[in-house]
Amino acid sequence: SQQGEEDPQALSIQEGENATMNCSYKTSINNLQWYRQNSGRGLVHLILIRSNEREKHSGRLRVTLDTSKKSSSLLITASRAADTASYFCATDHFNKFYFGSGTKLNVKP
Amino acid sequence: DTGVSQDPRHKITKRGQNVTFRCDPISEHNRLYWYRQTLGQGPEFLTYFQNEAQLEKSRLLSDRFSAERPKGSFSTLEIQRTEQGDSAMYLCASSPTGADEQFFGPGTRLTVL
Numbered sequence: 170s171q172q173g174e175e176d177p178q179a180l181s182i183q184e185g186e187n188a189t190m191n192c193s194y195k196t197s198i199n200n201l202q203w204y205r206q207n208s209g210r211g212l213v214h215l216i217l218i219r220s221n222e223r224e225k226h227s228g229r230l231r232v233t234l235d236t237s238k239k240s241s242s243l244l245i246t247a248s249r250a251a252d253t254a255s256y257f258c259a260t261d262h263f264n265k266f267y268f269g270s271g272t273k274l275n276v277k278p
Numbered sequence: 279d280t281g282v283s284q285d286p287r288h289k290i291t292k293r294g295q296n297v298t299f300r301c302d303p304i305s306e307h308n309r310l311y312w313y314r315q316t317l318g319q320g321p322e323f324l325t326y327f328q329n330e331a332q333l334e335k336s337r338l339l340s341d342r343f344s345a346e347r348p349k350g351s352f353s354t355l356e357i358q359r360t361e362q363g364d365s366a367m368y369l370c371a372s373s374p375t376g377a378d379e380q381f382f383g384p385g386t387r388l389t390v391l
Contacts, residue, residue: 202379212321212369214379242333256319258381265310265334266380 173201173241173258173269174186181275186247190272192258193238201209202232204255206271212257229237250278280304282383284370290389291360298356299386310353311380312345314338314370321369327353357376360390 174196182188192201200219204212216235218225218241225232231244245252257269283302283379291297303310308329313321321373323344325335327349339345342360357364367387 204382211384212371212382214381217379259320264326265323265336266312267323269317270320 173260173267175256175269175272177272178270179273179275181277182248184250184276184278186248186250188248188252188274188276188277190243190256190274192241192243192269193243194258194260195239195266196260196262198236199263201232201241201261202259202266203230203232203241204257204259204268206257215256231232245274246272248276250276252255252276282370283304284368286386287384288317288387288389290391291347292391293360293362296358296361297355297360297388298354299368299388301355301370301372301383302348303352303370304381307372307374307381308350309375309380310347310359311371311373312353313356315367315369316365319368324355334356347349357388358362362390364388365390372390 171193177192202217203215207214216227216232218232229246234241253276255273257268257271259266259268285300287291311326313322315321324339327347341359345355367385369385371382373380
């Protein structure tokens, strides 16, 4: 499979703590994207990092990409209860996008 | 609202029936994607269009599945002779080009009895 794989599958933290989730993939990519999906709702794009970038920030989000290890990480700082959702990485492999099975994040108030 | 819209939002059908879903992408987005998502899993790529041309189809897309995007605007996904294994959420997404973020619609939840 060319899908990304997220780790951990589930993560439970207290509000205010940081959350880190990881993504590994198997093939060369053009870019890697992270999406959030709230229970029963659509996917929302969070951040995109291109294959020639190593780190990117957007608000409380920080994403890193290591193409030599075929891995990426998403850090959410100062988490809020509203961050409770499933998080997916999606790899762009020649215009086909492959999603992992996601990390389910629970932020307890 | 100028986001991606999908119709219907829910569809219940009996095994063996044909169903058709519609996706209206964001205006002027050239790329349109179809995905299938089952419970607890991430979206699985099915197919994508660049304008009206269908450029890629996943092996998941059996000959019972067909997608069209006439005139490069809205798209339809048809499933013929539905099976219980087709029960899933069918997601549509669009993007300006292949190198950009995708904007997802709310999905069509299909239940095959």
